[in-house]
Amino acid sequence: MLDRRSFLASLSALAAAPSVLSAQDGMVATVTGDVPVRDLGMVLMHEHVLVDFIGADRVSRSRYNADEVFEVALPHLREVKELGCRTLVDATPAFLGRNVALLQRLSEASGLLIVSNTGYYGAAGDKHLPAHAFKESARELAQRWINEARRGIDGTDILPGFMKIGVDGVELSDVDRKLVEAAGIAHKETGLPIASHTGAGPAHQELDVLEQAGVPLDAFIWVHAQAADDAQLKRAAERGAWVEFDGVGPDTVDRHVQLVKMMAEAGHLGRVLVSHDAGWYHVGEERGGNFRPFDTVFRRFVPAVREALGEEAVTRLMVTNPARALARRR
Structure with a gap:
């Protein structure tokens, strides 16, 4: 059993580890700029x-006090930084509470690198x-995400580090297939990796769509893959995808x-x-409800x-794989 000092020292050594990735490009x-x-x-x-689960038609920053969120979240970010974490990927997408200006403020205050998404x-x-997701083509949706990757998110100059999509069920619905197609189009234009909330769902159908579009499958991150069976996980890895537990x-x-x-x-x-998949300040609950720490x-x-x-x-698991998964391809 390591004492606290030895434990933190071993994590700090791992966090530094520049030689591990000396040949890693990208x-x-x-939220504070490009980082190798x-x-x-x-x-x-x-x-x-x-996260705000109210729904795309009602989500709004007027539903919470950003200063209160900052006050609640900052101690948890500082704690995980002390434990050896250098980078935290925030997976909250648009229309679910994404606020890159708040993330930038927290990054600067905590010393953590934070990555957001389109x-x-x-x-x-x-x-x-949003309503337009059902009406627009995959190309039109992709262009929205490409614009954020090139111009910035929500009127800021903050760029996304990856794409976050999500699908339901065991078969891709029409709109879910369109999201995957849009992600493929946007990847080919921007090089951003694609992280898809999938769980035990149609990961291999998503991979098929991307493969048919000429997208390299190591651009795909199967989110919540711990819900799937071992055979499906192994097959996804064999195809080149990232499997995220x-x-x-x-x-x-x-x-x-x-x-x-x-x-x-x-x-x-x-x-x-x-x-x-921890955190979070839950909009609609007093002081964000029960914020689960990032320390386990x-x-x-x-x-x-x-x-x-x-x-x-x-x-x-903690250094090399994430660097490879997050590396922008353009």
Whole structure:
């Protein structure tokens, strides 16, 4: 058992680890500007600072006090920075509460690099899709995301570091297929990776759509993949996709370690990403409700993986794989 000082020292050494990525090229847009992926350090690939589930037709920044959100979230970001995290990927999409100006403020105050996104979220029964998503073509939707990638989000000069989409069910609906097609078009124009909320759903149908469009499948991140069966996970990795186990929490550490071990034994550790899907300030609840901290990966999951698979596996999961997954291709 490591004492706290030794534990933090080992995480800090991993977070620094520039030699691990000395040959790694590529950049990623953070809310404070472009950063070489070799400088991302230890990365949490899927978290949230704020989420508003009211629906695309009613979501509004007038529904919360940004200063209060800042006050609630900042201690959690500072804590995870102290634990060795260097970069946090905020997966809150447009029409679900995305606020890049707030993220930039939190990044500057906490010292964490924060990555935001473009794209539309078609899960949850399409509740979070704007009306124009049903009317416009895949090309028209893609152009909206391309514009954000080139010009900035919501009138700022802050650029997205990836695309966030979401799909429902076991078969792609028409609108969900259109979102995947739009993401493929936008990827080919911008080089941004595509993270899709999928769970146990139609990941391989998404991969088929992207493959037919000529998109390299290592541009695709299967979000919430811990819900799927092992055979589907292995097949996705064999096809080149990223498989993201992002439900790490106090009660799920053992399950996530088992998933990582399974993928490692199958020779696919190099296709695995991990995170909590934690946070968040929940708009509509008093002071955002119960904000789940971002610490379990560092306090419990990382030591468990180190014990099971060794230090190299930790570095691959927390440093090398995220850098490769987030690297912009243009």
